[in-house]
Amino acid sequence: MSLLTFLAHQWHSFWRARNANKSLVLQIILGIFYLLIFLEIAGIGILLPYLLEERMPGKDPVLLFSSYIIYYFLTGLLFRFQLQELPSLSIQPYLTQNIKRSSMLRFLNVRSVVHVINILPLFVFIPFSVVVILPAYGTVATVCFLVSMFALVVNNHFLNMYIKRRSISSSWWFFAIIIIIAILKGFDYFKIISFEKTSANLFIGLLHHPWLCIIPLALATVIFLINNNYLRSHLYIEELVSERKLTISKKYSFLDKYGDVGEMIALDLKLIFRNKRPKSLIILSGVILLYGFIFYPKYLQTGNYTVLFLFALFITGLFISNYGQFLFAWQSSHFDGMMSYNINMKQYIKAKFSLFVTVCSLQFLIASFYGFMGWRILPIQLAAFLYSIGVNSFVTIYAATYNYKYLNLSKSASMNFQGIGALQWLQSLLISFGPVGVFYLLNKFVGFWAAIICISALGITGLALNEVIINWLVGQFNIRKHKILEGFRER
Amino acid sequence: MISIKKLQKSYKGITAVDIDVLEIHAGEVIGLVGNNGAGKTTFFRLLLDLIRANSGEIxxxxxxxxxxxxxxxxxAAYIDxxxxxxxxxxEEYFYFVGKLNQLSKADVDDFLHTYQAFFDDAILKKGKYIRDFSKGNQFKIGIIAALLTNPELLILDEPFANLDPTTQLRLVDMIKKMAADNRMCIIVSSxxxxxxxxxxxxxxxxEKGKIIKDIAGGEAAYDEMVEYFKVK
Structure with a gap:
């Protein structure tokens, strides 16, 4: 069986996936989105020398560029740990067929290389080299430079694959690399040993002596061979996937006193912490909390409260839109069960709402420490918080009743558009820019406090009416219940 | 217990379920048979309101x-x-289902204790999530969870198909015993x-969504089914 047949199967599996987005409009939008990303990155490659010139005038852009290459590849490795997955399971159906091991290996290797993270850097390196290096150092040097860069990308790629295959968890490696980068940066910062200079010397040297590109090539070949040999001797499904740890039953006893609603919140919490995709969303919601450090000071200074309010909405309410857009879809693999257990639908919806309120309150409390940056942050965040739980939570639950797409929980969330339809895009625009628009107008034409009070009042009204709204949502849910169930059964 | 009138469900013009009248009484054990595509699972899903019928009522x-x-x-039901x-x-799953039916942890533990033999030591205290169990063991978990709540109506879709021979025979005994002791209404397809x-x-x-035979169980029923299913 040739490599091409394998790749053709992969191509089919991508496009024929049951829940691949069949909507043409969305595919076009996504297509444009990807194209823009690629163009932007290529643009960075072309504009990089000018940007460098502008920031640090009078310095050779090639020198500057070269001095960061080591750091680039180290941080690249970090991203790889998070973004890249082992493509092992795709060979499962072939293991029992009459196919030579070597061709399966070749497939695994080639398949793994096809990844955004390997392709994107080329969009920086190639334009940069053509614009800057080619005129200064000539064709041979440029080609050799590009070959080296590519070899280093491949080297990083297989190093990551190898580490992931060898170790149960790559998180130790992740932190080890962070520490290495910190140490190198530290040496640089305190001018003990300059790794930036080392990096520059290495790669400028490479440009002067193009034949040196055999070193990165050799490195890439060695790591490829190590990886290949390891795979050859471990071509068994149970050895290809990382090992499973022993799990312990957990009980959130503090939720006991809330009866069935508490029980369902506990279920949602377990869902979040035991599955890859929701877990990464939670981590994201945590990271967003740090955004305040980056954005608050700037806009506090300029007194741009509308932008502050937008960030406050993200910081206090991102969990709602992130988790809420798949509110029911998270449970799509066992939704048949959820609908036939002895669960009252009103309590079910109420549990979802309570989860939103709980997590958002937590985010709000933590974010209140930003009050130290300036007191105005507190009323802004309070208004954003009240609006999030009093209005956005219900809007999100309503929108979720229109989501009929099955969701696979074990795939990671980054660049994963499974289950996302046009409605989700619309919803995320609506729940963030709706209130921001109101805030902007009131703040501009009436005053800061009018905006705060109005937004808060909207939120409080929603909270006060929660019984009524939840009853209505149950009705809405029941109208589309069978459609949701049918959609979730299509995997 | 269950009464069905003029129930119809079709997919793209193909009839999946078409039952004119059907009464099911408490204490009955109904065996639902038919080849693939006869509409057994669709019928179960209709009973549980998991799909919407085109017309008729349950x-x-x-x-x-x-x-x-x-x-x-x-x-209580286990379909897939x-x-x-x-x-x-x-364990967490059993406690969850128990809690929804007002059973305490101790109640659930007691219940599980009486079904130890059914589990054959392969399920409890294994430190695994349900997703990591084999299909047969997942099936056992599903069946036990359905029994746990001591339901008046129990629905099992092909419970024998995924079980090992010992467990199949155990399940046969369990169903007979439950029907005799509790006047439970049980519907199994197989x-x-x-x-x-x-x-x-x-x-x-x-057959093709319709109930074409409605007969009493036992040896005579076995012979009639052999006659129906044999290759013509």
Missing amino acids: LSKGNLVTTTEEWKSYT EGFLIDYLTP HDINHVSEVSSRILLM
Whole structure:
């Protein structure tokens, strides 16, 4: 069986996936989105020398560029740990067929290389080299430079694959690399040993002596061979996937006193912490909390409260839109069960709402420490918080009743558009820019406090009416219940 | 217990279920048989209000299953893995289902203790999530969770298909015992005409969505099914 047949199967599996987005409009939008990303990155490659010139005038852009290459590849490795997955399971159906091991290996290797993270850097390196290096150092040097860069990308790629295959968890490696980068940066910062200079010397040297590109090539070949040999001797499904740890039953006893609603919140919490995709969303919601450090000071200074309010909405309410857009879809693999257990639908919806309120309150409390940056942050965040739980939570639950797409929980969330339809895009625009628009107008034409009070009042009204709204949502849910169930059964 | 009138469900013009009148009484053990595509699973899903019928109605204890929720409190079902919450451990899952039916942890533990033999030491305290169990063991978990709530109406879709021979025989005994002791209404579908004729007090044979035979269980039913299913 040739490599091409394998790749053709992969191509089919991508496009024929049951829940691949069949909507043409969305595919076009996504297509444009990807194209823009690629163009932007290529643009960075072309504009990089000018940007460098502008920031640090009078310095050779090639020198500057070269001095960061080591750091680039180290941080690249970090991203790889998070973004890249082992493509092992795709060979499962072939293991029992009459196919030579070597061709399966070749497939695994080639398949793994096809990844955004390997392709994107080329969009920086190639334009940069053509614009800057080619005129200064000539064709041979440029080609050799590009070959080296590519070899280093491949080297990083297989190093990551190898580490992931060898170790149960790559998180130790992740932190080890962070520490290495910190140490190198530290040496640089305190001018003990300059790794930036080392990096520059290495790669400028490479440009002067193009034949040196055999070193990165050799490195890439060695790591490829190590990886290949390891795979050859471990071509068994149970050895290809990382090992499973022993799990312990957990009980959130503090939720006991809330009866069935508490029980369902506990279920949602377990869902979040035991599955890859929701877990990464939670981590994201945590990271967003740090955004305040980056954005608050700037806009506090300029007194741009509308932008502050937008960030406050993200910081206090991102969990709602992130988790809420798949509110029911998270449970799509066992939704048949959820609908036939002895669960009252009103309590079910109420549990979802309570989860939103709980997590958002937590985010709000933590974010209140930003009050130290300036007191105005507190009323802004309070208004954003009240609006999030009093209005956005219900809007999100309503929108979720229109989501009929099955969701696979074990795939990671980054660049994963499974289950996302046009409605989700619309919803995320609506729940963030709706209130921001109101805030902007009131703040501009009436005053800061009018905006705060109005937004808060909207939120409080929603909270006060929660019984009524939840009853209505149950009705809405029941109208589309069978459609949701049918959609979730299509995997 | 269940009464069905003019129930129809079709997919793209192809009839999946078409039942004119059907009454199912408490204490009956119904064996639902029929080849693939006869509409058994669709019928079960209709009973549980998981799909919407094109027309007709299903009454459970006199209430429509589509507009009321009371039936959930006395009905338990296991159709496929879609009923299992796969990121829970079996114990957590049992406690969850128990809690929803007002059973304490101790109640659930007691119950599990009496079914130890059924589990054959392969399920409890294994430190695994349900998703990491084999298909057969997942099936056992699903069946036990359905029994746990001591329902008045129990629905099992092909329970014998995924079980090992020992467990199949155990399940046959369990179903017989439950029906005799509790006057539980049990509906099982199966391709195993041997087991199904043994446990059932009444056999419904489906073909292309219609119930074409409605006969009493036992040896005679077995012979009739052999006659129907044999290759012509």
